[in-house]
Amino acid sequence: MSCFRLLIQQSLGYWIDLYRLAHLNHWWFVLIVAILFVIGAINAVLVKQQPHIMGSGIPEVETQLSGHLAMKWWAILWRKFVGGVLAIGAGLFLGREGPSIQLGSSVGQGFAERLHEHGTNKRVLISAGAASGLSAAFNAPIAGTFFVLEEIYHNFSPLVWMTSLTGALAANFISSNFFGLTPVLHLDYANNFPLALYGHLLALGVLLGILGIIYQQILLKLPELYARLVKLPRFLDGFVPILLVIPIGYLWPQTLGGGNSLILSLADHQPAALIVLGLFVLRFVFSMISYGSGLPGGIFLPILTLGALIGDLYGVVMVNLGLLPRELVINLVIFAMAGYFAGIGKAPFTAILLITEMVGTLEHLMPLAVVSLTAYLVVDLLDGAPIYESLAEKMQKEQLTLKQTGRQDRIEIPVFEGSSFIDQQVRDIAWPDNTLLISIHRGEHELIPHGDTEIQAGDTLIVSTDHNQRLTVKMRLEKLSHLASD
Incomplete structure (x- = not known):
């Protein structure tokens, strides 16, 4: 991710110099147009081959973690890297942070597959890779970790938290060796706001x-x-901003x-x-x-x-x-x-x-x-x-009718204050079909639930279901959990 950021930074500097040279000689302007057409053509090919490299990539990471989007990490990784460097480095009003998150998640997925990890362990490594990507992009390891928890993973699982923080700190250490210790937006403002x-x-x-x-x-x-x-x-739409960036x-x-x-x-x-x-x-x-x-x-x-x-x-x-x-x-x-x-x-x-x-x-x-x-x-x-x-x-809705695979997966459902689950016994909850509550995490303890176990605020419910039904089950449980407060 540090190389991704460095190449974009250097490329943008070259493009600014080219535009300044174009004021001195019109042939530089012709060169600019020609190079941009080549960049447009390369990105059109990459996007047509792999549509999931379009945009920031964060929605793809969210959908992948829900279990309803399968992606080949290497196909995403190299195309996103090349396409991102060319498009963002050419001066378009795009950020490197979303792509860095997807690049990081792809690395995490590749690492998980090398270790033959599946289910929860694989998702945790993908999340850690995403946190590392944002950390490297902004030299912000704590924010990178919180982004995964708050925006992508949507709960504060200790396993996700610790793994993501470890990856983010390592990425920040490497990035700091590339770009130094000065904060990305080091602005001097000495006056406190009254x-x-x-x-x-x-x-x-x-x-x-x-x-x-x-x-x-x-x-x-x-x-x-x-x-x-x-x-x-759709794969040719990229030519629109590439042409408009010229003036x-x-x-x-x-x-x-x-x-x-x-x-x-x-x-x-x-x-x-x-x-x-x-x-x-x-x-x-x-x-x-x-x-x-x-x-x-x-x-x-x-x-x-x-x-x-x-x-x-x-x-x-x-x-x-x-x-x-x-x-x-x-x-x-x-x-x-x-x-x-x-x-x-x-x-x-x-x-x-x-x-x-x-x-x-x-x-x-x-x-x-x-x-x-x-x-x-x-x-x-x-x-x-x-x-x-x-x-x-939009991507998740297209995945709601997937057939069952027979492979079980786990879902973590946090029980927040105000949830309709609080003080209910396990037997009184209308659990979705094809699901099984296998454990309850309560603080540092893990409980094996039975029918008269009462659920408390702060619990994390560990539910087992078919891999391809994760999103459907999760959405139904979250809806059930919020009924009392609606």
Whole structure:
């Protein structure tokens, strides 16, 4: 994953130089067009051969962990690597983090298959690989681990937690040897945000939540929009952003890429409000075009970049109105990155930890949490769903009618406070067909259940079912568990 990140970084630098040379000699411009057509053709072939390398790859990882998507790890690994380096490195508004997660999960799957692991052990290794991928992409091992638990695995299994953390720490150690110990987004902001101005954090969180819902709704409709407007075979849609990036690179080469350099530039130079608004519109529209095309690339860093621009724009407007000191604008840039991701991904813990690790300071956890939780609550009140889970549902629904294989697999169902399972005896629960409750994890103890065993809050139910019925059974049990609180 470190090589993936390094090649993208170096490639983007070469492309920026090429666009600058194109201003001096038109033959460089011809070369740019020719190379981009070759990149488009290569990615079209790769996507046609293996459609599951399209996009970020996180929905594929979620669906694979549900047991309803079987992928050949090597076919995914090398195609995602090559396609991602070419597309993201060419300056499209795509992130390397989602692809890094899928690359890591593919490595984990390959390792599991080498060890002849199946079922739970295989899924744990895939999860650990995913955490390692995000850790290497951002030098953020804790956030990488929490992302797997909060966004992909959806429970805090100790086995997943410890294995993922171990892999993430190892990946971070290797990545640090490539890129050094400086945080990915090392922004200097020495001023603490005053408690008297926390009203701005609430207002910013509300704004981020509303814009987060808009982002979710547009992103989920992108495949339909491409089918309706572009009318090309799906594997050729990548040519659309590859052609559109040419004028952007020629006119504004400094805006190319996922947005890491743009975020850092906001600390050195404060653009006028209209320029920030223009950058936000440009990045919002073209990131949608880039991701909707299906080219290998994610939305992780583009979301953080859009959040930074929203925070910067809000801060500049408040400064111009005399409601905020100018030196606090950079604080809002950082808080808004966490808030926008927390709203869109509905993963506030990951958002807070991610920005903390990326910026490299623990001094501002309180305002980060206020903005993140406010944005999360606004999205929740507006019926927004986690974006990666929503993207995965389309694939999962196609897998609900799979035939039984005869191979048993395990499901872990956490019993949260408010669940309808609490204080019920095992015999009183309407368990789905073809399932067996084989054990209950209660703290450090494992109980062998019988009919009159009472389920308590905090328990983890270990259920056995057919491998191909995992998702169906899990969804039914989660629905049963939530009936009392609905």
